[in-house]
Amino acid sequence: MTKVYGIKNCDTVKKAIKWLADNALSPQLHDYRVDGLDANWLAQMADKFGWENLVNKRSTTWRGLDDEIKNNLSKELALKVLNEQPTLIKRPIVLTENIALIGFNETEYEQAFGK
Numbered sequence: 001m002t003k004v005y006g007i008k009n010c011d012t013v014k015k016a017i018k019w020l021a022d023n024a025l026s027p028q029l030h031d032y033r034v035d036g037l038d039a040n041w042l043a044q045m046a047d048k049f050g051w052e053n054l055v056n057k058r059s060t061t062w063r064g065l066d067d068e069i070k071n072n073l074s075k076e077l078a079l080k081v082l083n084e085q086p087t088l089i090k091r092p093i094v095l096t097e098n099i100a101l102i103g104f105n106e107t108e109y110e111q112a113f114g115k
Helices: 011-022 039-049 060-064 067-071 075-084 106-113
Strands: 002-006 027-031 093-095 100-102
Touching: 002 011, 011 027, 011 106, 039 075, 039 100, 100 106
Parallel strands: 002 027
Antiparallel strands: 002 093, 093 100
């Protein structure tokens, strides 16, 4: 099973889901807004990818954050803010039994999935 974590109306998530479906990888979306976000899962993703990589600094949510938060971001604060505002998480996160990807890069996906 290929699990895609993100938000269904995100263009990057849509591209990843399309690529996965086109390559017969049966993607299943976990939409943070609909399905929620688990703090333990988020901590595991921070360990896997690095908490800095989870923060989407190009997002509208990032631009709307207080400068105090942006300027003092630590792992603990980042996880708290990401849990409160999941739209700040870089998207998508794609997980299978053996593969973990963040963001969408077609070349990376081709290499990871052997396509």
